[in-house]
Amino acid sequence: MKQTTHTKQPKTARKMLNTALLTTGLALSASANAFTIISFGGASGDAMQEAFFTPFADKNDVSVTAGDYNGEFARIRAMVETGNISWDVVEVESPELARGCFEGLFVPIDWDRLGIQDQVIPEAVTECGVGIMVWSTVLAYDADRLPRAPENWVDFWNVAEFPGMRGLRRGAKYTLEAALMADGVPADEVYDVLATSEGVDRAFAKLDELQAHIQWWEAGAQPPQWLVAGDVVMSSAYNGRIAAAQEEGRNLQITWNGSVYDLDYWTIVEGSKHVDTAYDFIKMASQADTQSVYSSNIPYGPVNPDAIALLSDKQAAQMPTHANNLEGALAMNTEFWVDHGEELEQRFNAWASQ
Known part of the structure; x- marks a missing residue:
């Protein structure tokens, strides 16, 4: 200096x-x-x-x-x-x-x-x-802006019937699971499919379909903020963050089917x-x-x-x-992400930066 x-x-x-120095x-x-x-x-x-x-x-x-x-x-x-x-x-x-x-x-x-x-x-x-x-990563949506409630991740990917931007967490975890469920893979088979190279390719191919409509979030506070602001009509989100917005009078709703809990x-x-x-x-x-x-x-x-x-x-x-919220839900497979997380996150980051 x-x-x-x-x-x-x-x-x-x-x-x-x-x-001042002492203080x-x-x-x-x-x-x-x-x-x-x-x-x-x-x-x-x-x-x-x-x-x-x-x-x-x-x-x-x-x-x-x-x-x-x-x-x-x-x-x-x-x-x-x-x-x-x-x-x-x-x-x-x-x-x-x-x-x-x-x-x-x-x-x-x-x-x-x-x-x-x-x-x-x-x-x-x-x-x-x-x-x-x-906690759960759920499908959250603005009930005031959609013609009907989305029932699952298939609807999340349906931009024809549900036009507008979507929010997804910027990372492989939770996002690849949602992509496979959107492609018709049952929740209890997601990790079996994702453990194969063909399954990984399938998940990224599904993301390709939606990429132009995705706004990536990195902090849990962003999905409810974006939904309230009208930046997105649907988003993956932490269930607690959506509940906090509901307490403030916002008409944000949750689809529990296909949620990933951990x-x-x-x-x-x-x-x-x-x-x-x-x-x-x-x-x-x-x-x-x-x-x-x-x-x-x-x-x-x-x-x-x-x-x-x-x-x-x-x-x-x-x-x-709650029993009703666990219907169609997916338990996070920690062992899978420990074994495959690093390589999948690297591939995701390369894909997202294209």
């Missing part, structure tokens, strides 16, 4: 500068000592703030720094590889959980120490992650200096009362079954885990 030519400063100026140093120190939790933000992050972050900080007199990201796995890997750990607990999707556990990026969970294994659903219990909630997980980043605090936080966030507060603010299914009894019938009916 270029040096200033001034060799002296007035006493008052020096005092002000010293005070900055204290702020940096506090930031370094803060317990940092990273989520996907948006409406879900707001619900987590009310249900988890603020109550935990207040009850335990802990300084909690809440941040968000878009699932950039490379950022976590870079932290661990360089030893520059600035995140403690991170929300991840199941394929990234499996990949990060294999690479040693996450602290293996000591379930005896956590003491909640018998309180949560079996899918929430993994080697390196603790389930947070069950869990998100809390992980502790390897090298965190706040592992004890992380265990305390995850245990608190997994209790029925805190889970019910979260799910009452955004309709993602609680992993603690006792939380369902604390929700209203209306709230329970909005959960991805």
